[in-house]
Amino acid sequence: MLGPAVLTAAALLAMIAALSYGGGAEPYPIQDPGPVARWGVPAAKLFVNLGAAGMIGALVLAVWALSPKRREFDLALDVAAASAAVLTVASAATGLLTFVLVTGVPLDFGDAFGQQLGQFATTIELGRAWLTTTLVAAAVTVLCFAVRNHTALVFVTVLAVAALVPMAQQGHAAGTAGHSAAITALGLHLVFVSAWLGGLLTIVILRNRLEGDRLPTVLARYSTVALVCFIVVAISGYTSAALRIGTWNELxxxxxxxxxxxxxxxxxxxxxxxxxxxxxxxxxxxxxASVAKPFWLLVVVELAFMGIASGVAAALARTATPVAESPGTIARTPAEILTGEPLPPWPDWYRYFTEWRPDLLWVLACGFGIFFYVAGVVRLHRRGDRWPVYRTVLWVSGLLLLAFVTSGGLNVYEQYLFSAHMGAHMMLTMAVPVLLVPGAPVTLAARAIHPRKDGSRGGREWILLAVHSRFASIIANPIVAAVLFAGSLWVFYFSPLFRWTMLDHIGHEWMVVHFLITGYLFVQSLIGIDPVPYRLPYPFRLVLLLGTMAFHAFFGLAIMSGTGLLLADWYGAMGWGTDALADQQVGGGIAWSIGEIPTVALAITVAVQWSRSDAKESKRRDRHADRTGDAELEEYNARLAALADHDRV
Known part of the structure; x- marks a missing residue:
């Protein structure tokens, strides 16, 4: 087909030109691995990127825009499977050529070479990364052929995205000073570029299957995805470039x-x-008919531009950055060695409000969350429906607080101080959900998003499907939500999970998601407006709240009075001039005292809702009595009178 051919040709030509200009394929002065490895690694990575794009883009299009009732759906999955196969082969080739490039071992197929390659792929982090990508891509290839269930494909898509995680943790991202920021930026860049490029490529391949009004319908849905991708790619690309270039002069x-x-x-x-x-x-x-020819010409030009960008990106991965990727021989403190980040200023109280270390993932998530929520409210108002202002205010406030917790002073200091970490935990699991839950996002989505009628699933369909799923009915149960909320405290802090979140950026992001979800589920079970399978009566909600928070307070007291240091080889080895045990006890005090403030807000809210529920029930009964002329009361009085007459007889 013309589209894929143009994309591939443009990418290869751009890669060759960029490598020649940037010097990414020049011979090494010592122990040169040869031209096959020097040119082969960027070429193989280029096909890794194109394969990943076709895989993720086709899956996203199938999940979001296409109907399982039509042949287009199966063809998109075939595109995803073929692209995943390309990714599998290209990843294996990249791992092989990378081994030759970094070790200087000549490429051959002898036993000694095989043993060294096997050791590289299983014991060295870089080798394990490419082995993992290869195995995950192979699994996705099989699943794209085997799985045709619409819901199950969501999990296949998640697995496909997971194939890019090892790629995000290597390359230039692995050595820059802003390690976490670089990994996040590169990971977002890879995923959203893949969805953008792969989605358009899939539409071109499905061109003959999208007849009549199907093409503009699918294009409109893809266009929304592409717009989001463009924004994320632009911001993440700027972040990555800023980390690696440093100053404007380095351009x-x-x-x-x-x-x-x-x-x-x-x-x-x-x-x-x-x-x-x-x-x-x-x-x-x-x-x-009148716009078909210029439209497809524009698409081919767009694919050519995407190919140029892909080729330049593959070359950039092999081009020396102006900012050094390693700290060199400069003396560093123990805290800098442990965290990989330059030391922030001393944590005076006001620093928590003035220091920033933006987490791009959560900045974008909060930004899109506010935009789409406000857009939904505007859509309701335009059609004459009302939406309480307080819900919008609370939702926006909750997301702004989430952005502050994940990118502000707490995020700066939580790697160095247990107290800052505990403060962020309390905000994520208690304060943020108390603001988000009354915003009723599920109710807004159900009312504002247009329903699909062609068998495909958009935002409304996926949200309602998730809310009404069996899994959601289990974790949204008030007892289960309370156990997750309180029990995860002990499991997290007294298990290897705590260490994982300190050592691995992926673990840190998991921690934020976990605390946010468990807190949201607990608050939703108490004061939520969105539909849930079961709600406790109001008296039992108060009992559940008080019991859970007593358990929570006991945890805080245990930390505050403990004499053993949690994660001693991390917080105890910082050498930052602070007493780690005293700071940990301060963190316990935060969990015990400050963490109880949202409890009061929750208790007051439950009491107010209880009072309003009783008032509504009284009004309902009064209206019913007015409609029936107190028929129930008269019937009850007549029954009492009949019993009295019977007793007299």
Whole structure:
């Protein structure tokens, strides 16, 4: 097909040109691995990126835009399977050539070479990363052929995205000073570029199957995804470039020039995407024949630009960055060695409000969460429906607080101080959910998002499916939510999970998600507005709240009065001039005292809801009595009178 051919050709030509200009394939001065490895690694990585794009883009399109009732759905899964197979082979080739590149061992197929390669793939972090990617891609290849259930494909898509995690944890991201920020930026960049490029490529391949009004419908859905992808790619790309370039003057270096080329290509893609959205999609539904030829020409040009960006990206991975990727011989403190980050200023109280270390993942999540919520409210108002203002205020406030916790002073100091870590924990699991739950996002989504009628699933369908699933009915049960909320405290802090969240950035992000979800489920079971399978009566809600928070307070007291240091080889080895045990006891005091403040707010809210429920029930009974003329009361009095007459007889 013309589209895939143009994409591949443009990518290869751009890669060759960028490697030649940036010097990414020049011979090594010592122990040169040879041209096969020097040129083969970026070429193999290019096909890794293209394979990942086709795999993730096709899966996202199948899950989000296509109908399982039509042949288009199966063909998209075939594209995903073929792309996953390309990713499998390309990942294996990249791992092999990377071994040759970093070790200088000549490429051959002897027993000694095989043993060394096996050791590299199983014991060295870089080798394990490519082995993991290869195995996950192979699993996705099989699953794309075997799984055709719409719901199950969500988990296949998650697995496909997981194949990119090892890639995000290596390359330039692994050595920069802003290690966590670099991993997050690169991971977001890879995932959203894949969905953007792969989605368009899949539409081109499915062109003959999208007849009549199907093409503008699918394009409109893809266009929404592409717009989100464009925003995320632009922001994550800027973050990655800023970490690796450093100053504006470094844009004159070969690495900087290649980054400028990528930026120019991205701007061109944004312009073509806007043109596609505004000038073609709407006209296609009215007069497809008149715009078909210019539209597909635009798509081919867009794929060529995407190919150029992919080729330059593959070359950038082999080009020296202006900012050194290792700290060199500069003396570092124990805290800097442990965290891999430069030391922040001394934690005076006001620093928690003035220091920032943005976590791009949560900044974007909060930004999109606010935008889509407000857009839903605006849509309701335009059609004449009302939505309480307080819900919008609480939702926006909750997401702003979440952004502050994950990117502000608490995020800066939680790696160094247990008290800061516990403060962030309390905010995530108690304060943020108390603001988010009254926002009723599920109710808003059910009312504001247009339902699909062609068998595909959009935001409304997926949200309602998740809310009404068996799994959701289990974890949303008030007792289960309370056990998860309180029990996870002990499991987390007194198990290897705590260490994992300190040592691994993925573990840190998991911690944020876990605390946020468990807190949300608990608060939802007490004061939630969104539909749940079962709610406790109000008296039992208060009992559950008080019992759970007593357990929570006991945990805080245990930490506050403990004499053993949690994670002693981390907080106790910082050498930052603080008493780690005293700081841990302060953290216990935070869990015991400050963590109870939201409890009072929850108890008051439950009491107010109880009072309003009783008032509503009284009004309902009064209206019923007015409609029936107190028939129930008269019937009851007549029954009493009949019993009295019977007793007299």
């Amino acid at each position: 004159a270096t070969p690495y900087g020039v290649l980054v400028v080329v990528k930026v120019a290509v991205l701007v061109g893609l944004g312009f073509m995407g806007a043109l596609q959205r505004r000038a073609f999609i709407g006209r296609m539904s009215r007069d497809a």
